[in-house]
Amino acid sequence: MARQQVVVLNALDGAKTQLYHFTAIVIAGMGFFTDAYDLFCISLVTKLLGRIYYTVEGVAKPGTLPPNVADAVTGVAFCGTLAGQLFFGWLGDKMGRKRVYGLTLLLMVVCAIGSGLSFGHSPKSVMATLCFFRFWLGFGIGGDYPLSATIMSEYANKKTRGAFIAAVFAMQGFGNLTGGIVALIVSSAFDHAYKAPAYEVNAAASLPSQADYVWRIIVMVGAIPAALTYYWRMKMPETARYTALVAKNARQAAQDMSKVLHVDLVAEEEKSEIPAQESRNNSFGLFSKEFAKRHGLHLVGTATCWFLLDIAFYSQNLFQKDIFSAIGWLPQAQTMSAIQEVYKIARAQTLIALCGLIPGYWFTVAFIDILGRFTIQLMGFFFMTVFMFALAIPYHHWTLKENRIGFIVIYSLTFFFANFGPNSTTFIVPAEIFPARLRSTCHGISAACGKAGAIVGAFGFLYAAQSTNPALTDAGYPPGIGIKNSLLMLGGINFFGLLFTLLVPESKGKSLEELTGENEEESEQAVEHQASSTGNIVPV
Numbered sequence: 001m002a003r004q005q006v007v008v009l010n011a012l013d014g015a016k017t018q019l020y021h022f023t024a025i026v027i028a029g030m031g032f033f034t035d036a037y038d039l040f041c042i043s044l045v046t047k048l049l050g051r052i053y054y055t056v057e058g059v060a061k062p063g064t065l066p067p068n069v070a071d072a073v074t075g076v077a078f079c080g081t082l083a084g085q086l087f088f089g090w091l092g093d094k095m096g097r098k099r100v101y102g103l104t105l106l107l108m109v110v111c112a113i114g115s116g117l118s119f120g121h122s123p124k125s126v127m128a129t130l131c132f133f134r135f136w137l138g139f140g141i142g143g144d145y146p147l148s149a150t151i152m153s154e155y156a157n158k159k160t161r162g163a164f165i166a167a168v169f170a171m172q173g174f175g176n177l178t179g180g181i182v183a184l185i186v187s188s189a190f191d192h193a194y195k196a197p198a199y200e201v202n203a204a205a206s207l208p209s210q211a212d213y214v215w216r217i218i219v220m221v222g223a224i225p226a227a228l229t230y231y232w233r234m235k236m237p238e239t240a241r242y243t244a245l246v247a248k249n250a251r252q253a254a255q256d257m258s259k260v261l262h263v264d265l266v267a268e269e270e271k272s273e274i275p276a277q278e279s280r281n282n283s284f285g286l287f288s289k290e291f292a293k294r295h296g297l298h299l300v301g302t303a304t305c306w307f308l309l310d311i312a313f314y315s316q317n318l319f320q321k322d323i324f325s326a327i328g329w330l331p332q333a334q335t336m337s338a339i340q341e342v343y344k345i346a347r348a349q350t351l352i353a354l355c356g357l358i359p360g361y362w363f364t365v366a367f368i369d370i371l372g373r374f375t376i377q378l379m380g381f382f383f384m385t386v387f388m389f390a391l392a393i394p395y396h397h398w399t400l401k402e403n404r405i406g407f408i409v410i411y412s413l414t415f416f417f418a419n420f421g422p423n424s425t426t427f428i429v430p431a432e433i434f435p436a437r438l439r440s441t442c443h444g445i446s447a448a449c450g451k452a453g454a455i456v457g458a459f460g461f462l463y464a465a466q467s468t469n470p471a472l473t474d475a476g477y478p479p480g481i482g483i484k485n486s487l488l489m490l491g492g493i494n495f496f497g498l499l500f501t502l503l504v505p506e507s508k509g510k511s512l513e514e515l516t517g518e519n520e521e522e523s524e525q526a527v528e529h530q531a532s533s534t535g536n537i538v539p540v
Helices: 002-014 019-040 042-054 067-095 097-116 123-155 161-193 211-220 223-235 240-246 250-261 276-281 289-318 320-326 338-371 373-392 401-419 422-431 436-464 470-474 482-503 512-516 518-534
Strands: none
Touching: 002 240, 002 250, 019 042, 019 067, 019 097, 019 123, 019 161, 019 223, 019 250, 042 067, 042 123, 042 161, 042 211, 042 338, 067 097, 067 123, 067 436, 097 123, 097 211, 097 223, 123 161, 123 240, 123 422, 123 436, 161 211, 161 338, 161 422, 211 338, 240 250, 240 436, 289 373, 289 401, 289 422, 289 436, 289 482, 338 373, 338 401, 338 422, 373 401, 373 422, 373 482, 401 422, 422 436, 512 518
16 A cells, blocks of 8 residues: 555646646635735725724714724734634644535635625624624634635645645735725725715714625625635645545545546555554654654744734734825824725725735735745845834834835835745645544644634734824723834744744755655555565575
8 A cells, every 4th residue: 555655646746837836826725815805894994894883973974883892803813813714724624624624615605605694683692693604704714714725735746736835825915905906996886876965074964874784795796706616626636645644545546636636647556555553553653752852943934934923924914004094194083984984994905915915926826935934034024024123113204195106115025025925835834744534633733723823813914003192092992002112022022933934954965755755654564564474484
């Protein structure tokens, strides 16, 4: 059986890039397209939610979400994502990648629709229902991380594996961009349908009843790409590496691979197979000393780097609207209707996605198999640190009207080097450096640590970034350290990410089995078994 496995795995590594590789990128990537849309579209509508449900009648000032409600609405999906990454990561190794792959999409479809249909007789009940559905939406999104990364890494050949996994992850950029575009279209359509009195100070006059439809439509559109992808996910065969190395069925792996990759390979039965007990004895578990010895520091490196990266990345992404308002790039809420405010926020975030997010993702796709994972991650953390400090140290300089364009350019560059850097590599490397039987689990652990960082960013930055303005304190926000000091903290976090990158190995140009030593294990087992089988034969 060991020889069959080696033949199958070598054929995978040597297979030419074919149509099915690109099909797999689209199938797995549409999950990430949906993930990004669902996670980040909420930042487009949080201010609208405050206006709709927390504007006090007769008060001219537009309503805002209370701090605890804003925290819950923004961060609850990340809590669900963390749980989903751990659960589906473990399940993907126990039951196989394909068997649980469709379930994540079904969760996303149902919960995206449920989020848009959030009901209740009071603002609290509507927000509670929204949080319930967004938690389970996040749970489904969480499962997509370890499963998509593992499936793509196990289908790819060793020469272009990094680019294929990066291309799957790069679909996040298009999901983020689409969220902004959908918000622009929906808000523009409703704004044209309802012409509020021009820029009245009275918030009630600038809050048409149709505004409640705006956020619901934006949220529910996220169900469409997930629903369209479900059928194709169910048609995907199990990955050959899982079938050969974990399920120990090289014949089935060869048949599955031949169907989708058009590789003519027939696995023949061997007369002697390695006893199952012998194979199990050599298959160390996640909490074993052998795993700690071989992969312990690697797991610490991938998990910590992802944790630190996501504190910075999600803080920037979720609260860029607050930063833009602070530097005066977005008008004050009192000067806009509720729908116009959604339009302005969506326009700003769409511009950042076009200029910083998407180019960074695709630079990674182009260069990761040339420069390597380690170099790109180190470079990304370095420039993120530099640009954060460049924004933070002369912060008051950027608040001047004539300097705002410069702020936007540097702010976009931090997104560019996040994506042409650790935001991509932290997703790729855990899918390559761990054994097949633990690959999905270890990726899920690393990703969950990343989402723990996102939770820190979502909950912590909201409070930390508040200025010492008494008006904000009176509104229920505790005194914060201000945006300048928050940016300084994020720069320091990026610097620590650079240091922990030193624990992560380079995986460029190596097969998965070279990185994990699984071929060596199987070969040693075959040799030992053959020796024991022939040792009792007496020559005539």
